[in-house]
Amino acid sequence: MAPGLPTAMDRPHFIGIGGAGMSGIAKILAQRGARVAGSDSRESATAESLRALGATVHIGHAAAHLADDSTCVVVSSAIRDDNPELVRAAELGVPVVHRSDALASLMGGLRAIAVAGTHGKTTTTSMLAVALTELGLDPSYAIGGDLEGPGTNARHGQGDIFVAEADESDRSFQKYDPEVAIVLNVELDHHANYASMDEIYDSFETFVGKVVPGGTLVISADQAGAVELTSRLRDLSTLKIVTYGASPTADVRVHKITPRGLTSEVTVLLDGRYLTFTVSVPGSHYAHNAVAALAAGVALGIPAHNLASALGKYTGVKRRLQLKGEVNGVQVIDSYAHHPTEMTADLEAMRGAAADARLLVVFQPHLFSRTQELGTEMGQALALADASVVLDIYPAREDPIPGITSALIIDAARTAGADVTPVADKATVPEVIAGMAKQGDLVLTMGAGDVTDLGPQILARLSN
Incomplete structure (x- = not known):
């Protein structure tokens, strides 16, 4: 209870x-x-x-x-x-x-799974919430996005499991004492709070150190930052480490990922046996998120075959490659990606799901500090699209930084050979896209700001 x-x-x-x-x-x-x-x-x-x-x-x-x-x-x-x-x-x-203290207090007395990483936290937390609910375990959960099925980002359940997205951006994830911690990846981000990768590693190591005695760390065996973090962990006497990924050394090994349109079929090798299940979102990074969720559930004692079947019930999170609609043969999809690694993963996922379609992107950079540090890489990621519209920077909580504008991204994208159109007035984007889109195209609105509002507006304009 x-x-x-x-x-x-x-x-x-x-x-x-x-x-x-x-x-x-x-x-x-x-x-x-x-x-x-x-x-x-x-x-x-x-x-x-x-x-x-x-x-x-x-x-x-x-x-x-x-x-x-x-x-x-x-x-x-x-x-x-x-x-x-x-x-x-x-x-x-x-x-x-x-x-973070409020969330930590809500977890008190429950078996907590805390999902951390530079990317993929919301998706992985959501996958666990859906699967555990499907299995009748009635978990509580707190997620950074709304589930497509229940349509909510949080719920108080009557079960003894609490699944939480653990935010590293301000070090608040160090407040939690989970039974199972997941680390999906470790990269430099949140530049206003972290000056170097060493600071990032120290922060994640503190997070891992809060796992309760006898608890489990589920961590990627593929991603370089996660591998480095594993090598830095010092006191492992009370911690079980379970690695996952395509690496031959992974404890839960990704044997094969087979794209099937906007879904994937995933086969893993776990405890000497092969297990195949469906992930209802495209792209290898989402498949790996599902494998991390599988490993975490098994660490809590849930039978792997039951959990694998339940993971197939996950249908997505709003803003994570969410189909907003289709008009005149043009699909509009929304992506929360705002870091170059996320952008590349989502663009590659869409390429894999619809290889013959033209991919048009409406990208809104998020935060001046992130653009200052990663603008070049953002522009390079946009080269994966057939054409892109780039908006002004969404400031969120930040004040402007002199000299830092979307031009940094646009210049890098053009240097990488991308077709980029700068648009300062967001209200004109639907008209711009209507002039670009043709039957069979995919339009991806991308970013962590209010670019998500443009999806319905673009669909409405296309319908005219």
Whole structure:
């Protein structure tokens, strides 16, 4: 039986309650009986889903939104010190809790699986949530994206398993004490918080060090950063390490991946026996995510053949190669990819799924700091498309960096031989794409910002 409310979390107020990570925690607390309130910058489907659970959601930020009897204020690293609700909390003496601490408290007393890595966390966490639910284990989960089936990013279950996406961006994943930790890959990202790969490795090593005694680390045997992390781990006396991947040395070895349109058939070698199952999203990187999920479930004692069958019920996460629609023979697909490795993986997956189609990309860079460090690699990734539209940088939580614009990506893409069109006004993109797209083409909206809003708009324009 899952535990009830953590101490001091019965009347929480969330600043930025509509965010992927924040909303998930708020939903679970509401389902556990807390009186949840919060604010966000704009209306959204997430805000409505929270209200449906009984939460009070204010639009805009104002000191008056914080109730005097709030027991805590939950914030993420994106909330600035001058936020009026945060200032009001200090005046009232209301404790401020980081979202990672709130999530850690929700996991207390449960068998936690924490999914970490530079890429693939949301997908792998989602695969586990779907499979464990399919098996009747009724897990709790907190994910950075909405599942296609249940349509939500979080749920309070009655079972004893909690599956959580573990965010390395601000080192918050170091707060968790999982029974099973997954590390999918380790690369340099989040440049505002990490100055070097050594800092990244140190952070992941701290995360792995929090696995409970007797617990398991599931880690890639293929990805260079993950292999390096494994070699750096020092105290292994209380930790079981299970590797997965195509490497001949992997404990769970990927024997074969067979593309079948927008799905894949995966065969693994586990404990001397071959096991084949279906992954309902295209691309080898998603297949490897599924194998990591399989290995983690087995580490919890779930029979491999049951879990493999249940993984086939996973149908995707919103924004992870999500088909938005088709008009006049043109398919529009949405991708959350914003790091060059993710961009390359998704573009290659689409090439493999529809080899004869032209691939048109609408790319919105995310964060000035990421563009400054990885803009050249982003441009090189876009060379995999037949043609691309590149928007201005989506700033999210950052202030502009002098001299850093989308031109850095555009120049690199053109140097790599890509056909790139810069578009400063996002509202004109549907018209631009309508002038480019032909029957049989795939249009991919790509990025972690509001580029996702363009999919329906492009479909509407194509229908005309």
